[in-house]
Amino acid sequence: MIPVVEEPFAEFSSDNLLLVFLRNPVQGKVKTRIAAETSEAQALEIYEHLYAHTIRVVKQCKVNVRWCFSDFVPENMMHEDTQIQQGNTLGERMLQAFSSALKEYKRAVVIGSDCPYLIAEDIDVAFKSLNTHDVVFGPAIDGGYYLMGMTSIQEELFKEIDWGTDKVLRQSLDACQMLNLNFRLLKTYPDIDHYSDWIRYITTQHKTVNPSPRAY
Numbered sequence: 001m002i003p004v005v006e007e008p009f010a011e012f013s014s015d016n017l018l019l020v021f022l023r024n025p026v027q028g029k030v031k032t033r034i035a036a037e038t039s040e041a042q043a044l045e046i047y048e049h050l051y052a053h054t055i056r057v058v059k060q061c062k063v064n065v066r067w068c069f070s071d072f073v074p075e076n077m078m079h080e081d082t083q084i085q086q087g088n089t090l091g092e093r094m095l096q097a098f099s100s101a102l103k104e105y106k107r108a109v110v111i112g113s114d115c116p117y118l119i120a121e122d123i124d125v126a127f128k129s130l131n132t133h134d135v136v137f138g139p140a141i142d143g144g145y146y147l148m149g150m151t152s153i154q155e156e157l158f159k160e161i162d163w164g165t166d167k168v169l170r171q172s173l174d175a176c177q178m179l180n181l182n183f184r185l186l187k188t189y190p191d192i193d194h195y196s197d198w199i200r201y202i203t204t205q206h207k208t209v210n211p212s213p214r215a216y
Contacts, residue, residue: 012062015106016127019097020058021085022113023070025051037195046198047113054113060120063127064105068097091158094148102153109136109149116201117189118146125186134181137169139188144168146189154179 023030027044035043058065066081067073073082083100087093094110101108107130109123115138122138126149129136135154138147143166150157156175161168176183192198 013107013127014064016063017101017105017108018058018061018063018065018123019068019101019108019110020054020065020113021068021070021093021097021110022051022054023047024072024074026071029071031192033193034195034198042195046192050113050116050192053116054111054118057118057120057123058111061123063123066097066101068093090163091161095153095155095158098150098158099153102150107149107151109147111138111147114191114193115140115146115189116192116205122147122186129184129186133184135176135183136186137172137183138186139169141188141190142166142193143170144191145172146191147186148172154181 025044025048028035028040030047031043034046064081066083067077068083068085069077070085073084083097085093086096097110098108107127109126109130111118111123118138126136126138126147130149130151134151135157136147136149137145140146144164145168148157154175156179157172160175161171173183190197190201192201
């Protein structure tokens with residue numbers, strides 16, 4: 001069950017855009033580290049849970065949304081604002097998405113689909129933070145981040161970053177300091193990168209491993 005948000009959300013603003021980065025849930029193409037530890041079928045089942053959770057959380061938010069898929073736009077999402085991610089690295093893909101978004105909107109936030117602890121309130125707080133900060137990050141325990149937002153495009157935040165390592169957030173914050181950008185850090189959450197992360201999640205959150213395709 002999604003945690004209840006007790007604080008009132010900010011009013012809808014046409015100046016805000018949420019970018020949701022999603023991998024298409026295709027066996028063999030998602031959660032490859034978990035697949036190596038278990039199986040491709042198990043990795044897909046876990047990713048389907050994360051995918052569905054992300055969509056449920058986003059649909060609770062009062063914000064414009066752009067769904068950014070890895071390979072193709074699912075048929076049931078054709079009526080939404082969608083795009084295919086462009087670029088060879090995560091940095092290139094995020095830079096392209098932010099560059100496009102910030103031509104149309106004053107504030108943009110990107111999230112992925114690896115963090116089942118994310119709730120709608122976190123996204124709301126991120127947009128509120130951008131009223132007084134240049135950049136906002138949602139730190140992940142592994143040294144990366146599950147959320148990033150900004151008010152103007154800063155290419156340096158997507159270059160010279162060791163993506164997929166525990167250096168990502170530190171290097172990003174160093175770049176902010178070099179550029180004299182003021183930033184805010186949100187709550188720190190775990191990502192689901194390994195099977196042990198998943199077991200810890202379903203144990204501590206009392207979840208059942210029963211994702212349904214009908215959830216998305």
